[in-house]
Amino acid sequence: MVHSNTFAEFIGRKVNKVRWKPEDLMASTMFVTGSWDNDEDNVLELWGLSSQDEDLAKDFPPKLLDSVQQDGDVTQIRFLDNKFVAVSTDRGTVKLYRIIGENESPTVHIKEVTAWEELHSFEKGQKCCCKDIAVCNYSLATIGEDYKINIISLNTKQVHQAIEDVSSSPLTCICFLTETQVLCCNSLSQMKLWDLRVDKSDITADINNFTQNQVPLTCIAQHPSQKHFIFTGSEEGDVGVWDMRTNSLLTTMSSGDTSALTELAFHPLEPDHMFSCSFGGRLLQWSSKKSYMCRNDPGDLEYSNFWVNTDKVKTRLSVNDVIKPIYSPINSLDIQKQQLVCGADNEAIYLQKHLKL
Template sequence: MEELNLKFVSQKISKIKWQPVPKQSLKVADTFVTGSWDDDVNKICLWKVNSGVQDENLQRDLEPQKICEAAIEGDVTDLCYVAEDQLMVTSSTGSVCMFKHNNHTGLEFCSIWKGLHEMQGESVSCTCIGNRGDDMVATSGEDGRLIILNINQTKPVRIQDNADSCTINSLTFLTQSEILTVNSFGQLKIFDIRRDSDQPVNIFSVNEDNTPLHCVDKHPGQPHIVAAGGQDGMLTIWDIRKDKYPMTLLEAHSAAMWEVKFHPSNPDHLFTCSEDGSLWHWDGSAMNILTNLVAFCWVERMYTIAPMSESSPWISVESSRHKLEINSLLPNKSLPVNSLDIQDSILLCGTDSETIYTVPVPNLC
């Protein structure tokens, strides 16, 4: 069995992201990018891992090798690919940069949108960015603004000044026109960018304590199912079609959860990382077997064949949480684990201990 790799990189890692591979390609993901923070000169770095066979035991060399780097003004706060070779970088200066890399020869600076996020004339952090699969991206920040950019235009397509009254910590596109955000007041909001209004079309709250939410991810096959992580380390699972409150609250980390991620092709598996130095794998596949069996019996009694698209362990997690397996993936806790990303069977995470972990997670593909 492959073992995890620990790489010392001499910089605190704030964000980590796999470079996407073409959907129709048989290529295994082998290149990723990191962003740093809390340094005199922060950087984005491009890394490569060996995706081929390494030895007679069929083990791969998972130690990443740095390909190139580029300096960034301020702390790197988020990373987002808009194409296989086009990378968007947000920073604590309130700006957004775009870089291009070809054939792994270097990072070429392309564009910058300066000072997108500000309050009373002073720049504030641009906290998050998301794209919808084309030239359009959305950013948010400490100013509560929601800004829509076209990467081919120098000025924003739209600025929603009054999207929120507090910091928006994370966002994702639910559909081509709907954006989901989480904020420091413990709210999840949905915005429809086709509307003229800055106001959200829906607001969900975890509880009356207004515990900040830091991260959110949508189910890749069922976008009405979303997972969010909060300042208290709790994992919340929502069905945004139905309830004003989260379907399920799951006790998780002992400190703030910084990132949550569904596996892109096997979403019965979910991953989280935390301020407490832990990295967890939430395995819901056993719950999904139970859900499918129940649904199959129901179909048999009705003497009909129905699509099983509603079958998801995360919808039925409340009634079958005893089937949910949670595995800690790091050998010991240290400083905060700030970011993670998963592709194929390799999980990446970056930490404040100036390390990158490359963690094999078998049987996911």
């Protein structure tokens, strides 16, 4: 069922990434957006909601607090904590910013702290896209069109490790499996796992998806509490569930939307709820049917993680639209507490402040 209390705001730029500013104890009142496909005028923008009032209408439209020019399309945004945020672009650059000031202050702004120029490049210094970045504690991992992984120490602000030629096909997304292991996906429906403690030329695991055609994996998400379970979105709209203890694909799930998935995200506190957005303009909530599960399997320990039971997941899974399909690519989403924000190619951002969980 589509939520009726969703608000939209036209901001005049195609939104490629959107992220809530993290807050521990209360709902966040700030988020950032990164634009793309706007020639030389792409920006990182910081937005503020007016309050934490229950009346969503009072929060919209959000107030633009600050804007910082970017050297190309924004390809990823990752918060390190509630002050620092990393931003990558299609020019191979990653920058670290600090958000200074509070929402109520008229002087709140974004300040550049560090920039890593041309982290990714082709021969003769030709720039190439930084496709994705991942953050874990004091480490930052990047992948690019140059088939390269960079591991940056945020303590020293130096490239700690550079792994060349990591794939035979274009890399698409990356995440930290643990503090010392990075997992990257490519356009051949493969995942590669790297242990940063061993020689940089050695791969830990080369994981192939033999149950499907070679469909590009477009996005990746890690289960919030069961870290060894990895979820991938594909170009055909399917979600794959992987167990990294056995390096195997457990099952695939489909919503019926065959357009490419652009982002997956779990609710951080309610992992029975996963969200996806797609190139086809749909924002979906994937949920377990808890009441049915508890009534029929009160002692099923294996079923305590709903997503990995291949026999039951498809019959006890509900998939619903969070907003009405907009028929324009929704590129990014983020969840914090009971509020969700997403951004799209129709130059709008959407806010749902009362998710049904």
